[in-house]
Amino acid sequence: MLPGAGYPLPNHPVADMALLYLACHLGLFVVVLVFALLFELTKTQGFVKLEQALGTINELAIRDELTGVHNRRHLLGLIDREKERSDRNGRAFCLCLLDIDFFKRINDTWGHSAGDTVLRAFAGTVQGLVRNSDSFGRYGGEEFLLMLPETPAADAMVLAERVRGAIEKLRCRESVGGSEIALTVSIGVAEYRMGEAVGLAVGRADEALYLAKSSGRNRVVCHGQGESPLALRADAPVMVQLADLGASVGRMLDGVHCDQLTGLLNRRLLRDRLRHAMDRADRNRRLVALLLLNINKFKEVNDALGYEAGDALLVQAGGIIRQCLRDCDTVARWSGDEFVALLEDLGGEGDARQVAEKILDRFGLPLHAGERECFVTLSVGVALYPAEDCDLDALLKRADIAMRSARAWGENTVQLYSSAVSEPQSERLALKNGLRDALARDQLFIEYQPQVDLATRRIVGVEALLRWQHPVYGRIDPGRFIPLAEETGMIVPIGDWVLRTACAQNRAWRDAGLPGVKTAVNLSARQLRHPDIAARVLEIVGDTGLPCGCLDLEITEGVLIDDLEANRAVMASLRAAGVLVSIDDFGTGYSSLNYLSELPVDILKMDGLFVRRLGHGGGQGLAKDGRARPYAIAEAIVAMAHRLELKVIAECVENAEQLGDLDAMGCDEAQGYLFHRPLPAEQVGALLARQAEQAAMLAA
Template identity: 45%
Template sequence: MNDEQQIRYQAHHDALTGLPNRALLQDRLELAIATAQRERRSLAVLFIGLDRFKSVNENLGHVSGDLLLQKAAGRLDACTRQADTLARFGGDTFVILLPEVAGGEEVAAVADKIIDQVGRPFHLADREVFVGASIGIALYPADAESADAMLLHADMALTGAKEAGRRRYQFFTVGMQRSIRAKAELEQELRRALERQELILEYQPVADVLTRRPVAYEALVRWCHPRHGMVSPARFIPLAEETGLIEPLGRWVLETACRQLRVWQGMGCSDLCVAVNVSARQLELGLCAADVESILVASGVRPASLILEITEGLMLDGRAESCGRLQALRDLGVRLAVDDFGTGYSSLGYLKRFPVDELKIDRSFVQGLPDSSDDVSLVEAIIGIARSLNLALVAEGVENQRQLAFLRDRGCGLVQGYFLGRPASGEAVSAWLACPSESASPRQESAAHA
């Protein structure tokens, strides 16, 4: 290869993987569309994103990240035909152009093959790494008639696949355009919400099953949108995690909850604790013991008064970096609780590996008590596990006296739910704590206005 050929090659190929780059892909896609239009046939574009690549890059280093990209490129290439084009679009995103397809079923078969191949373990030096592939698919001429539109729509479909749970594929639909626009608007509004103090915390009591007195309050973030009213956390928390806004949002929640707890402790409730939810994404973005310690010091709260609730899914994942950060938090003196316990459908061996202090029985197992024999068996088994491991136990979603009586009689020490108290503002909780025997509890006030 002479110098001119070398320059031309480098201009059209990715230096790391040797695959066609975005410019060459664009050329081939435009040519394929012209051919498909002339011959009245269909083609497909697959946008492929590597799940968890960012985590590998951040925690194992860029050398391992580059090696993973090279190995992934090899597996993707094995899924293509000679006439197809596999290109690296940028970062952890690859694109496959299928210049002639019979229909959606053929494309789906290719996508299934890719998900299977990329989902197998990668061996990087002395480590075994698991990632996955999410895929967005656009078809010509059904979804678009230009190269730019095909790439845009396949990218939108990739976003849909990731939002649906990753490690899957989705075909483009017209509704995705509306969804993407709405999501972009919501992201901008969430950024402004942090600046404009539109976010608030409400606190739900965790009570002693015998006395019904609060021993802790779980902090729950709420968004009071100036036009849309209360925005559900189910809408904005996943968006915050995806965009990285969960980092400043999570820090604000921790700071605000700890300051509020210090107020309550200053009122004489020295043993009261506050619980804050921490997501896997926060740990991926670098939440560490030093951050939590600085917040505790600034607010004057003891580490043992803070409970960090983590999902069972995070425990089951068992990533080394997450394990290390959780251990450091535990060493700081912070208490760790496993939220939604029982929904992981996997081995309980992680309870031996992680120094957790508390289990929270998922509300889905409490709903049917005491009439559902399945729920009775599951809850009794979880109570037995907690007792044998000397862990505190909280039952979530307690909504009536019969559920409370069942849990009390079985020895579940702590309960949480609307029957004990609805989420209330910090001020409302303060008023009740100041005169618990003279004023209505936040639960009673909320019920009266419901």
């Protein structure tokens, strides 16, 4: 290198080596320096690219891929943060839910590419109208959500109306044929309420959006603060529309959308709301439950009390169902005696069943049919969505199938639709067929609930209660299998077996030296219609050797009035032989003092519905306390029975307060869990033996 540069090489070997080392060191230094510079440059560019990649990933995570606005997840996160700020500083914000009208028609007519063009144009137009502080995003499908921080409802309505007007003027050009696509938008507005969940606020905006769509679309509706919704017309200024609120609300709530009798939504509007709820359930994967509620034997109410009383009962029934639901739920009249409840945003099927049970409990109280009180029962079918192969009509059909299954099982029953639709019917058929074998295979048995004399607190009677231990389904509730026995006619041989077994057991207690008690046995409608029923009863009593005065036949008042003349003859024949006759469940049917004065009976059994409402101190302040009305009704039943020389037995006594009220009004006897649950014959015998021992000790 040196000669090439014009320098001669040194002549000394030592100097040559030193120079060589120097050259090597300089070369190595240059190489290291070059590599260091290259590495630093590469590292810087790598970090820049990495940062760019991370930014891109973050942008993709928060942006909707098609429209470029915020996606649902990120938008809800922004709303959550705004909620926290609002709860701290006390400044409310508004949510606007926007839905492109008839978007499905656009896809069907011009294709999905045109639909994508519409979505992008719509999102860009709205994004250009909102403030930098606002948050706008795609909520799902053709729905978009706009959050307006620190904005009251009135200002939000103005902005929403501005958006509606801009979208109405927007024209999107379809790519293939060049056709212009005109758009409109429906907008629901809701102002955040301090402390509420974001989901509830969005739900209220959705309710407002629903009203905007159902009242003609291309509208802005604000969810009122406990008032009727406020609707804005597309063809009038905002302030004029606010002044015209009454007319707008009246138009939304006219007979086109509401049932004329009950004021609830009608079938047409319910279908629209159900479709909307199902779309929302598909997005958020939360359950929707459809409850179909049927009033059992409503025709009998109309026939007995008249159509005006029936209409009054329907109005009350609709109001009661509405009171049992949340504000965000929907109730509608589906048909003459059927109502539908639509429950949204449920955590599981247990939530739906709980609501159904709550409604059934509320119908345990009497309703007013005109000037008279009337008890009604319901059958409730429940269908859930999302579910496989289920559209709107299929969901309604499933609720109907479940309701009919509930009605087949008995009154006040809830049935949940299952994908194995034949299963409930198969079980019911198995029970119907099994009833024929139950007697022969000793699956039926009797438990006895003691009846206590309130003056002495001694057991003076027992009620025989039929039970069934099924080999597959376990212990079957009487409310399920007794109606099946009535339906199949098996109630007649089963009734004979119950009567014979109960009478024989009473005779066995007496033969064992235990105190004599009466045994109450229920007589069904089908048994009572048997032409030789009086002779059959007396034959069984004679065969078992039981004194006739120790048998008490209980007959419900509804059964008695079906054929009053024939039943009166049967009861007269039995009483002439010394058999006692009771009217069971008194007060829950169509009670009439006229038939009560004519029928040959000995005892009234006050239904548990009256007894459960006692225990509130009603006897101490009839005029002052509204809770005293149940006491007054029960007291009137006791007084009336005593004037007719009848005894009164109160059912379902469960606490000392109820017992205190019954004592105060002079009730004769009572039964219930406060005293004893239904017991096997052996345990009843032990109670009677202990009672005899105590009586002997007191006598000594």
